[in-house]
Amino acid sequence: MKIIKTYLLILLMVLGGLTNLACPSRVTESKIKTGLQIAYTLSEQTRELNKQVNRLYTEGKVSREHHDSIVQNSLRVFDGIDFVNERAKEKLTDLENGVITEKSFVQYLQTLISEEVIVPLNRMLVSLRVLSPENAAILSAIISAVRALASDIIGTANLKNVAVVEV
Amino acid sequence: MAKIKFEDLLEVSTEMLLRALASKRELNGKTAREITVMIEESVAAGKAEAEGYLESSSDEESG
Numbered sequence: 269m270k271i272i273k274t275y276l277l278i279l280l281m282v283l284g285g286l287t288n289l290a291c292p293s294r295v296t297e298s299k300i301k302t303g304l305q306i307a308y309t310l311s312e313q314t315r316e317l318n319k320q321v322n323r324l325y326t327e328g329k330v331s332r333e334h335h336d337s338i339v340q341n342s343l344r345v346f347d348g349i350d351f352v353n354e355r356a357k358e359k360l361t362d363l364e365n366g367v368i369t370e371k372s373f374v375q376y377l378q379t380l381i382s383e384e385v386i387v388p389l390n391r392m393l394v395s396l397r398v399l400s401p402e403n404a405a406i407l408s409a410i411i412s413a414v415r416a417l418a419s420d421i422i423g424t425a426n427l428k429n430v431a432v433v434e435v
Numbered sequence: 436m437a438k439i440k441f442e443d444l445l446e447v448s449t450e451m452l453l454r455a456l457a458s459k460r461e462l463n464g465k466t467a468r469e470i471t472v473m474i475e476e477s478v479a480a481g482k483a484e485a486e487g488y489l490e491s492s493s494d495e496e497s498g
Binding site: 301304305307308309311312314315318319322325332335336339340342343346349350353356357360 | 465466473475481482484489492495
């Protein structure tokens, strides 16, 4: 289990691209894109998580209750990403018209991600926690991957007042 | 309920990581606007898939 967790963390770190946001004093077009890349990657990872949980359910390794709880919570995560994306599109227009600065755009995006995406993501993680002992192992691997991604978002996007649920 | 095996663990985590790496490649060279379109498509697909999974687990239960 430790080897797998280490493997997951190393590979996620290698993804890089998110380290641009580690230097908040230098705001560039690439940082705006990075915020949007985070939202896209999270959406794709949530799709993959659902697919894997559904596969495990059809194989009889995850209960229907847990399967449905995880998938229901993922719908809230998608709603949050959608909301962030719509607001980002509006703000991009303002940025292109010179109405706002890049810095304020990035700050706005970070706040939105905190409120609209991380909150339902935490709820999803809580659902993942509620497991019978014999199924805990498989979902620990999924949790590790999702946590690493969420921690990456929190770490590099400098989000405030957000804590990833401990699992 | 069936037992979870080590191979299951590895398969799930590998699939998720491969998807993350594929996402990164897809995004290279895209503009911010283009990425917002990709997000829309990904979210729409994700919601449709999620609703499908819920429907089919409900059908299985009643069937």
